[in-house]
Amino acid sequence: MSLNHEVGTQLPEIAIHVTRADLIRYAGASGDLNIIHWNDRTATAVGLPGVIAHGMFTMGQAINVVTRYFGSAANVVDYQCRFTRPVVVPDDDEGALVTFGGKIAALNDDGTVRVDITATFEGKTVLAKAIALVKVA
Amino acid sequence: MALDPANIGKEFPPTSTYLVGREKVREFARAVSETASISNDLNAARAAGYSDLVAPVTFPIVITLEMMGEQVTSPEVGVDWSRVVHGDQRFAFTKPVVAGMELKSTTVIEDIKSMAGNDIITLRGDLREVGGDLVCQVWTSLVVRGEAA
Numbered sequence: 001m002s003l004n005h006e007v008g009t010q011l012p013e014i015a016i017h018v019t020r021a022d023l024i025r026y027a028g029a030s031g032d033l034n035i036i037h038w039n040d041r042t043a044t045a046v047g048l049p050g051v052i053a054h055g056m057f058t059m060g061q062a063i064n065v066v067t068r069y070f071g072s073a074a075n076v077v078d079y080q081c082r083f084t085r086p087v088v089v090p091d092d093d094e095g096a097l098v099t100f101g102g103k104i105a106a107l108n109d110d111g112t113v114r115v116d117i118t119a120t121f122e123g124k125t126v127l128a129k130a131i132a133l134v135k136v137a
Numbered sequence: 138m139a140l141d142p143a144n145i146g147k148e149f150p151p152t153s154t155y156l157v158g159r160e161k162v163r164e165f166a167r168a169v170s171e172t173a174s175i176s177n178d179l180n181a182a183r184a185a186g187y188s189d190l191v192a193p194v195t196f197p198i199v200i201t202l203e204m205m206g207e208q209v210t211s212p213e214v215g216v217d218w219s220r221v222v223h224g225d226q227r228f229a230f231t232k233p234v235v236a237g238m239e240l241k242s243t244t245v246i247e248d249i250k251s252m253a254g255n256d257i258i259t260l261r262g263d264l265r266e267v268g269g270d271l272v273c274q275v276w277t278s279l280v281v282r283g284e285a286a
Contacts, residue, residue: 016170029161029168030199046219055223056202060169060195067194072173073233074187076194080227080276129225132194 003070004104005113005136011069011102016061018053018087019095026057040091052086058098058126059083062119065102066132070113077112081130087121096121102132111135140215140256140281142249149208151241154267155200159236162190169193182235189236196234198226200242201262201275208244209258209279216258216281224257225278231271239267247276254283 023037032054035042043051059081067073089096099120106114117130159179166176171193174181182190209216234240241264248259262275 022168026168029165031203032198056195056198056226057169059226060171060193063194064170064172067171067173072175072185072191073171073194074175074185074191076230078227078229079194080225082225083223 003136005107007104007106009104011065011104011115014061014065014068014100016098016100017095018057018089018098019093020051020089020091022095023051023053023057023089026054026060030054030056032056048086049088051089051091053089053096053098055083058087058119059130061098062100062117062127062130063132065100065117066115066134069102070134070136075135076132077135078133079131081117082128083126084128085121085124085126087126098126105131108133139251140249140258144214144246145249147214147246149244151243154239154241157192157196157234157236157238157240159190161199162192162196162236165196165199166190166193169195187233187235192234192236194228197228197262197264197273197275198277200240200264201244201277204242205244205260205262205277205279209246209260214246214258216256216279220282222280222282223277224280225259225276227276229274229276231273234264234272238272240264240272241267242275256281256283 101118102115105116112133115132119127175185175191210218242262245261247261259278264273
């Protein structure tokens with residue numbers, strides 16, 4: 001497959017339904033057992049609308065837009081984001097719908113491609129300044 | 138209580154090493170839906186030139202987050218973990234994290250500042266292979282909500 005590295009190229013979107021089971025799986029895999037990611041009682045006690053996804057869960061899912069397009073995590077040399085809004089995950093079978101997108105924003109002199117990533121939940125962005133640098137040369 | 142900017146530059150040397158496990162990589166890849174063959178299939182990883190499974194991009198957080206939590210909640214830094222919200226996160230790689238690597242991490246407090254009644258503490262973890270090579274730098278900014286917030 002030949003990839004298009006032109007600035008402005010949109011990467012295929014990924015939409016996921018985040019369920020409580022996904023959060024528990026992430027908690028176990030990552031070791032982040034913070035109670036607000038699995039217990040409504042605690043989440044609401046600290047002023048949240050309910051259980052929220054780990055920011056790192058969302059960041060970890062968002063980079064799939066890049067790794068699926070470029071084929072591998074090994075070529076991502078830099079990845080950053082700001083967590084701007086929580087993803088509230090209801091206790092049901094459908095979960096929270098989060099949509100990820102990406103656009104090639106720059107071709108850098110050092111042989112990296114800059115991808116600007118978007119993450120949207122309920123029509124609002126949940127990750128700001130989400131930027132990945134991918135080594136392609 | 139505001140955090141003390143005198144702790145900017147404070148360094149926490151490695152106290153133990155972290156051995157990146159093949160099944161931990163697989164487990165984490167599944168948790169973040171990283172389906173790439175080099176992170177899931179040993180033969181594919183080796184065919185691509187790696188000695189073992191390649192960890193997903195955000196995997197280093199497994200090594201650093203809990204450790205940084207312990208460091209910043211120490212009495213000398215004084216972060217109240219129950220008031221912490223994850224603000225910013227960045228990973229910069231010198232090379233990919235691969236199963237079998239034994240890593241040690243040094244943490245540095247890069248910045249402490251106050252904004253709108255909250256404290257923001259920025260930490261950098263340098264992950265090196267035992268033996269020396271830098272593998273990855275991990276920046277984590279934590280927002281510590283003020284008493285009034």
